[in-house]
Structure formats: structure tokens, C-alpha cells
Amino acid sequence: MANEIYGLVAEFDTPGSLLRAAEGLRDFGYKKFETYSPFPIHGMDAAMGLKDSILGWIVFVFGATGLTCGFLLQTWVSVYAYKITVSGKPLFSFQAFVPVCFEVMILFSGLAAVFGMFTLNSLPELYHAMFNHPRFAIASSHGFFVSVEAEDGLYSEVETWQLLEKLGGKHIATVEA
Amino acid sequence: MDTQVFSEDPSRRQKLVLGGHTFASISDVVCKPIEDKAPTWWLIGLMASLSFLLLLFSMLGYLVWEGIGIWGLNNPVMWGWDLVTFVFWIGIGHAGTLISAILFLFRQKWRTSINRFAEAMTIFAVMCAGLYIGFHIGRFWVAYYLFPIPNSMQMWGNFRSPLLWDLFAVSTYFTISLLFWYVGLVPDLATLRDRAATKTRKFVYAILSMGWRGANRHWQNYERAYLILAALSTPLVLSVHSIVSFDFAASQLPGWHTTIFPPYFVAGAIFSGFAMVMTLMLIAREIFGLKDMVTLHHLETMNKIILATGTMVGYAYAMEFFVAWYSGNEYEAFAFINRAFGPYAWAYWTMVSSNVIFPQLFWFKKIRTHIPTMFVISIIVNIGMWFERFVITVTSLHRDFLPSSWEYYSPTWVEVCQFLGSFGLFFTLFLLFLKFLPMIAISEVKGIMPEANPHHGETHHG
Numbered sequence: 108m109a110n111e112i113y114g115l116v117a118e119f120d121t122p123g124s125l126l127r128a129a130e131g132l133r134d135f136g137y138k139k140f141e142t143y144s145p146f147p148i149h150g151m152d153a154a155m156g157l158k159d160s161i162l163g164w165i166v167f168v169f170g171a172t173g174l175t176c177g178f179l180l181q182t183w184v185s186v187y188a189y190k191i192t193v194s195g196k197p198l199f200s201f202q203a204f205v206p207v208c209f210e211v212m213i214l215f216s217g218l219a220a221v222f223g224m225f226t227l228n229s230l231p232e233l234y235h236a237m238f239n240h241p242r243f244a245i246a247s248s249h250g251f252f253v254s255v256e257a258e259d260g261l262y263s264e265v266e267t268w269q270l271l272e273k274l275g276g277k278h279i280a281t282v283e284a
Numbered sequence: 285m286d287t288q289v290f291s292e293d294p295s296r297r298q299k300l301v302l303g304g305h306t307f308a309s310i311s312d313v314v315c316k317p318i319e320d321k322a323p324t325w326w327l328i329g330l331m332a333s334l335s336f337l338l339l340l341f342s343m344l345g346y347l348v349w350e351g352i353g354i355w356g357l358n359n360p361v362m363w364g365w366d367l368v369t370f371v372f373w374i375g376i377g378h379a380g381t382l383i384s385a386i387l388f389l390f391r392q393k394w395r396t397s398i399n400r401f402a403e404a405m406t407i408f409a410v411m412c413a414g415l416y417i418g419f420h421i422g423r424f425w426v427a428y429y430l431f432p433i434p435n436s437m438q439m440w441g442n443f444r445s446p447l448l449w450d451l452f453a454v455s456t457y458f459t460i461s462l463l464f465w466y467v468g469l470v471p472d473l474a475t476l477r478d479r480a481a482t483k484t485r486k487f488v489y490a491i492l493s494m495g496w497r498g499a500n501r502h503w504q505n506y507e508r509a510y511l512i513l514a515a516l517s518t519p520l521v522l523s524v525h526s527i528v529s530f531d532f533a534a535s536q537l538p539g540w541h542t543t544i545f546p547p548y549f550v551a552g553a554i555f556s557g558f559a560m561v562m563t564l565m566l567i568a569r570e571i572f573g574l575k576d577m578v579t580l581h582h583l584e585t586m587n588k589i590i591l592a593t594g595t596m597v598g599y600a601y602a603m604e605f606f607v608a609w610y611s612g613n614e615y616e617a618f619a620f621i622n623r624a625f626g627p628y629a630w631a632y633w634t635m636v637s638s639n640v641i642f643p644q645l646f647w648f649k650k651i652r653t654h655i656p657t658m659f660v661i662s663i664i665v666n667i668g669m670w671f672e673r674f675v676i677t678v679t680s681l682h683r684d685f686l687p688s689s690w691e692y693y694s695p696t697w698v699e700v701c702q703f704l705g706s707f708g709l710f711f712t713l714f715l716l717f718l719k720f721l722p723m724i725a726i727s728e729v730k731g732i733m734p735e736a737n738p739h740h741g742e743t744h745h746g
Contacts, residue, residue, distance in 0.1 A: 126738040129500075145307060145475070146731035147503035148738055155500055160508040180432060181443040189440035196444055206449040206527055210456040213520050217460040217513060221467055224509035228502045231494035238497070244478040246498050247471065249307035 113236035113284040114139075114256040115267050116243070117276025122148045125251040128274040129154040132255065135270060139259035143237070143252040165223040166216050173215025177208040240282045254282065300394055300732055303576035307730050310577075311475055314724045317572050318476065322719060325571070330715045336708020343702040344419055352422040354698045360684040361693035363677050366420035369703050371528060371673040372556070373413035373710075374454065375549075377461070378521055379557020380406025384464060385517035388510075394585055396728040397577045400472075401568065402561045403465040404723070408713040409560075410458045412706045417454065446530035453527040460520055464513045467506070470496050471727040525553045532676065539619035539680035542607065548600035555593035555639070556669035558586055562662035564714070566655060568723065577724055580653055587652045590665065594643030597672075601636065615685075623679045627692055631675050638668020 119125040125142055132140050133156045142151060152159075181204040190198055225231070237243050237254060246252050253276060255267050264281065271279050305313070347354060357364050380402035387395040418427050430451050432441055441448045473493035480486035496502065526546035533545040562583070569578040608620040623632050642664045645651045652658070683690045695703075717723070734740055 121738075121740070122736055123738040123740060123742070142500045143498045144500070144503070145311075145471070145498055146727045146736060147507050148500070148736070150738060151500045152504050157501065157504060160505045162505050162508045163512065166512050184432060184440040185443055189438070191442065193442055193444055200444050203444040206446075206523065206530075207443060207452045209519075209523060210449070210452040213516050213523075214456040214459060217456075217463055217516050220509045220512040220516070221463045224467070224505045225494070227505045230496065230502075231491075233490060233495045235495060235497060243497075245308075247475040247478045247496075248311040 111284055112257045112264075113239075113282045114254050114259075114262065115264070115271060116237070116240050116252055116254045116278075116280050116282050117271040117274075118242060118278045119251040119253065119276060122251060124275050125253065126151060126154050128253050128271070128276060131270070131274045132253070135261065137255060137259055137261055139256035139262075141254050141256075143243075143246045143250070143254070145247055145249060160227070162220065162223050162227060166219045169219030169223075170212050170216035174208055174212040176215070177211030178204060180211075181207055236282055236284050240280065242278055242280075300397065300579070300581070301577055301729060302579055305576060305733070307733070307735070310730055310733075311479070311726055313574070313576070314472075314722045314726050314729075315476060315479055317718065318720060318722065319479070319481070326715060326719060330712065333708050333711035333715055336705050337712050338705075338708070339701055340705025340708050343698055343705055344415075344424075346698060347419060347702075348424055352420075354696060356694055356696045356699060358691065358693075360689050361678060361681045361691060363681060364693055365674075365695045365699040365703055366416055367531075368670065368673040368677050369706060370413050370416040370420070371549075371677075372670045373409045373416065373706065374528060375525065375553035375556045375669065375673075376560045377406040377409035377413065377457075377557065378525060378550070378553035379561050380404070380409075381457075381461060381464075381517050381521040382554050382557065383561070384468070385514040385521065388514040389518060393732045394582055396725055396732050397574075397579075397582055398561065398565060398586075398724075399728070400465075400468060400721075400725040401565060401723050402557075403461065403468065404714065404717045404721075405557075405561060405564060406461050407458070407465060408710050408717075409557075410454065410461060411713070412710050414454060414458060415706065415709070417450075446527060446534045449527045450531055453524045457520060457524045460513070460517055464517060467509060467513065468725055468728070469721065470494065471498065471506075472722045472725060474498065475726055476722065522550055525550045532680075537619075537680050537684075538613070538615040539623065539676070542604065544600055544603055544607070548597070548604075551593050551596035551600065552639075552669060552672060555590060555597055555643075556666065558590050558593065559662040559665035559669070562586055562590070562658060563666060566659050566662070568718065572718075572723070574724060577729060583655070583658060584649075584652050587646045587658055590662070591643050591646040591652075594639055594646075594665070598640035601640065618683075619680055622683055623675060626679065626683070628675065628679045628682070631671050632679070635668050635671040635675050638664045639672060642668075 117128070119128055122144060125144060126148060129140075129142050129151060133154060140155070142148075142155065144151075178201075182199065182201075185200070186198045192198070196203070237252075240252075242250065243252065253271065255262060255271070261267070268279055301310070355364060355366065357366075380399075383395050383402040384399045384406075388399075418424060421427060421430075429439070430441065430448070470493055473489050474496035477486055477489035477493050480489055526549065529545035529549035532540040533542060535541060565578060566583070569575055605620050605624075608616045623629075642661050645657075645661065651661075678693055682693055730736055
């Protein structure tokens with residue numbers, strides 16, 4: 108492998124300094140960098156220059172599919188597959204189909220929200236270079252980290268290192284891929 | 285009124301985490317019960333719960349072997365403790381969804397300390413409810429008839445029946461609640477993975493957390509998913525208990541056939557669920573030393589919700605009687621007079637006193653903030669809400685339109701044992717949850733601490 112270094116990692120003390128570091132990297136023109144925190148930080152998406160999540164649209168499509176499937180299932184069952192008159196009601200009683208349509212829509216949307224989220228995040232991903240960093244274990248408890256990937260066009264081990272230092276990063280280190 | 289709670293200025297708002305905690309110490313406190321050796325009381329509790337679970341399995345085995353005749357059900361009371369307990373459990377579940385979804389949409393930050401706990405309660409309660417609904421059909425081995433599955437008999441369900449809506453509602457509710465709970469757990473499972481001292485522990489939590497690393501690109505989609513799930517669960521929880529109430533309301537029985545049922549059932553469900561959260565939470569915060577995170581402020585807020593929903597339930601009781609009189613329908617009037625003064629009057633007045641009178645004590649701040657009293661009231665509400673379902677189900681059935689078939693229904697020992705056994709299932713799962721999963725949402729609690737605000741410490745509000 109030509110590229111054995113994943114990138115540089117720096118540690119920050121507070122959510123605020125992490126946010127400013129992200130802004131600094133964004134303003135410098137870096138694209139392939141990431142911040143890690145034990146909880147989501149307000150304003151970080153803008154600080155990193157990220158676009159809005161597309162998850163809502165995925166859920167919308169699946170929800171609409173669920174609604175349609177629920178309606179078609181009930182209509183097909185009641186009108187074609189198993190014609191049985193109950194208390195004189197018409198076979199196509201669409202009013203009575205509303206609850207099941209709604210539930211199937213919610214079911215499809217919920218499944219899309221959860222599995223869509225995992226897919227967009229490419230999880231499960233049990234191996235990741237960041238886990239090679241010895242200090243990274245605290246990122247899920249009280250650590251705030253920035254990583255800059257070696258694949259970023261602006262990456263240079265010396266200059267990026269200096270920038271991270273200037274932004275207030277501590278324990279700066281390279282991480283192997 | 286306590287202006288501190290309602291203050292708009294964040295620096296003057298009631299603190300949600302006390303005791304000067306840091307991000308690291310929150311992880312420590314919440315993970316401690318999981319990482320420590322199981323305490324003796326936990327083992328004793330688990331043994332007791334397991335014996336009740338065994339009781340449940342024996343009763344279900346007996347039921348499958350012998351048939352539904354071992355229950356006290358007979359014409360005209362065709363629904364007894366089976367449906368009563370089903371509605372009881374499903375209602376308890378609703379508080380968990382209310383806390384996790386509705387309070388999230390309303391930005392009620394105090395919910396973060398109790399939502400994990402309440403969601404676990406939801407899932408286990410819905411499992412108990414599902415078990416009841418599965419077995420009450422009698423021939424459990426053909427329960428798959430309920431689902432729209434192509435079969436050799438060319439037979440399909442009746443989608444114009446509320447009972448089939450109920451199946452879709454409850455199974456969707458269970459699936460979505462489980463997913464919502466799991467999504468919330470993922471960052472905390474990663475915390476447990478990173479703290480793990482043994483290889484097995486690390487392996488298991490690593491698999492469960494799926495490689496979560498708290499990257500902001502993950503958090504972005506995660507927060508969106510969480511918001512969407514909350515927005516989906518909110519109408520879902522309202523629909524589930526509305527549909528449960530349709531099981532009754534869509535029939536033509538006096539006492540059941542009323543339009544007030546959906547909102548009345550939803551309010552009652554939240555009422556009973558909060559009482560159950562309160563009962564369990566008071567014990568857990570005492571035992572696990574979580575008083576800094578589940579503060580008196582949290583408990584008081586929950587008591588206010590119990591008071592509000594209890595009052596709604598009381599209003600519904602009164603309105604049912606009013607409508608029975610105002611409608612001029614003599615069958616409806618008979619059903620309600622019979623409810624209050626007939627053979628089941630004891631159950632009716634137990635229900636009224638537990639659900640309407642006792643929660644009214646929460647108007648007093650002294651009682652709202654007195655832990656032993658609120659514990660007792662929460663148990664009274666739990667009992668009262670079970671009786672509510674008993675009163676609705678049984679009193680409407682036991683005197684039907686033909687006086688010669690009037691009957692007084694009592695449960696058999698099998699029904700009683702199965703009911704006790706369902707608590708065994710609930711508490712077995714709950715104790716396992718307390719031992720192996722974080723009972724407080726670690727990442728969410730950290731997120732509402734003042735230090736989590738990126739502008740914390742900046743001196744613009746001197």
C-alpha cells in the first residue's frame with residue numbers, strides 16, 4: 108500500500124475549541140477532515156461546511172411507498188382476493204383502510220429512517236483507522252478530536268500539523284490506515 | 285409559582301444535572317452499575333422475576349395444552365383478564381414513547397435523564413401485551429392467521445375490523461419503539477465499548493455499537509434520524525391507543541360504543557405509564573445513586589404530568605356519565621348506573637378513588653416533592669388503571685341485552701397466575717436491562733449540560 112498514513116489527529120479540550128478548529132480548517136480550504144465528539148455539537152455542520160442530511164427525502168420516499176402498499180394490500184384483499192361481506196359494508200370501504208395505511212406508512216418510514224441513517228453513515232463499520240489512535244477511546248466519553256485525512260489535497264504532514272497546533276490542538280499525532 | 289423553572293434565561297433555568305459533574309464523570313456514574321459485579325439484591329430480584337416468568341410459561345403451556353376453557357370466561361363475559369391485562373400493559377408502554385418522542389419534539393430537555401429508562405419500559409410492556417394478545421386467541425399455533433400471509437386456504441383477514449387494525453398498530457409500535465431505543469443506544473454502546481476492561485465485553489459492545497465513532501458526519505444523519513423517529517412516533521403512539529380503544533368503541537355495546545374513547549384511552553395510557561415510570565425510577569435512582577441526574581425537579585415535573593392526565597381521565601369518567609344521561613338512551617344509562625352501583629361497584633369505586641382522587645393530591649407542592657408519598661401514589665395509580673380496564677371490559681359485558689344470560693365473572697387461578705407471571709417477564713427483562721445497558725442516555729445528558737454549548741464560558745452575558 109502506498110498510502111499507509113490515514114492522516115493527522117489533534118485533540119481539543121472543549122466543544123467550543125473543537126468548533127473553532129473546524130471553522131479554521133474549513134476556512135483554510137480543507138475538505139476531508141472530521142470532528143469527533145461524545146455528543147452532537149450545535150453549529151458543527153456549518154463549521155465544517157457540510158450540506159444538509161438527505162435522510163428526510165429517503166424517509167419520504169419509503170413512507171409514500173408504505174402508504175401505497177398498505178392501501179393496495181387492503182384493497183386487493185378486500186375487493187379481489189377474499190370477497191366477504193361483513194355487516195353489509197361495501198367491499199371497497201376505503202374509510203376503514205385508513206388506520207392500516209397509516210400504520211404501514213409509519214412502519215416503512217421508521218425502518219427507512221433507521222436503516223437509511225446507518226447506510227448514510229456506512230455503519231456497521233467495525234474497523235476504522237481512527238481506532239488505531241491510542242487516545243481515541245475517550246472520544247466517546249469526554250474527548251474532542253479532529254482528524255485530517257492524508258487524501259485531502261491540502262494535506263502536508265508539516266503544514267497541517269502546524270495549522271492544527273495553531274488552532275489549539277493538543278497531542279497531535281499521525282494515525283496509520 | 286416557581287419562576288426559576290419557567291425562566292427564559294438559560295443561566296437562571298433549573299439545572300438538570302446537579303453535583304458538579306463533568307463529561308467524564310457522567311460516563312463513570314452511568315456505566316458503573318454495568319461494569320461492577322452484580323449486586324446481591326439484583327441476583328435476588330432476578331431469581332424472583334425468573335420464578336414468576338416460569339409461572340407464566342407454565343400457565344401458557346397449560347393454556348395451549350388444555351384450551352381457553354381454563355379461564356373464567358364464558359357467555360356473556362368473553363373478554364376478561366386477558367384483554368384487561370393486554371390494555372394495561374400496552375398503556376404502560378405509552379409513557380415511554382411520550383417521553384422519548386413527544387417531549388423531544390417540544391424540546392423538553394429534562395426528558396434526557398429518564399427517556400432511556402422509559403423506552404425500555406415501553407418495549408418490555410409491549411412484549412407483555414403482545415404475549416397476551418397472541419395467547420388469548422386460544423390456538424396459539426395458528427396465530428399466523430392474523431397476518432396477511434398467502435396461505436393454502438386462500439383466506440385473508442378482514443381489514444374492516446378494528447381487531448386487525450390493532451394487530452398492525454401494536455406490531456408497528458413495537459418495531460418502531462425497538463428501533464428508536466436502539467438508535468438512542470448506539471452512541472452509549474460505543475462508550476461502553478471504549479471503556480470495556482475485558483475482551484468479551486469489548487467484543488459484544490463493539491458489535492452492538494456497529495463501529496460508532498462519534499464523527500460529526502455521523503451525528504448529522506443521526507440527529508436527523510432521531511428527529512424523524514420522534515416525529516413518526518408521536519402520531520404513532522396516539523394512533524395505537526386510539527386503535528386499542530376502537531376494539532371497544534367500534535362495537536355496539538352500551539358503555540363501549542362512545543366517541544370519547546380514543547382521547548380518553550390515550551390520556552389514561554400516558555397517566556398509567558408515567559405512574560409506572562415513577563415507581564421504577566424512584567427505586568432505581570435510590571439504588572444506583574443517580575440522584576444528580578434524576579433530580580427532584582424531574583420527579584416533580586413527572587408528577588405534574590400525572591396530575592394533568594389524571595384530571596383528564598377524571599373528566600372522561602364524568603363525561604361518560606353525562607352523555608349516558610344526556611343521550612336519553614336507556615341502555616347506555618343502565619350500563620353506567622350498573623357500573624357505579626351494580627355488582628362490580630367495588631371495582632368502579634376503586635378505579636375512581638385511585639385515578640381521580642389520589643392524583644389530585646399533587647396540587648400540593650409538598651406532596652409533589654415528597655418521595656415516599658409520590659411512590660405510594662404511583663402504585664395506587666398503577667392499580668387504579670388496571671381496574672379502569674377491568675371496569676370498562678367486564679361491567680359492559682356481564683349484563684348484556686338478555687337478562688337470563690347475566691353472569692358474574694371472576695377469574696380462575698390460571699388467569700391470576702398468568703397475570704402475576706407477566707410481571708415476571710417484565711421484571712426479568714428490566715433487570716437484565718439495568719445490568720447490561722446504560723439506563724440513562726449518556727450522550728444525551730452530556731448534550732444538555734451547559735458545558736456542551738460551544739459558546740459556554742464566553743462572557744457576553746455578564
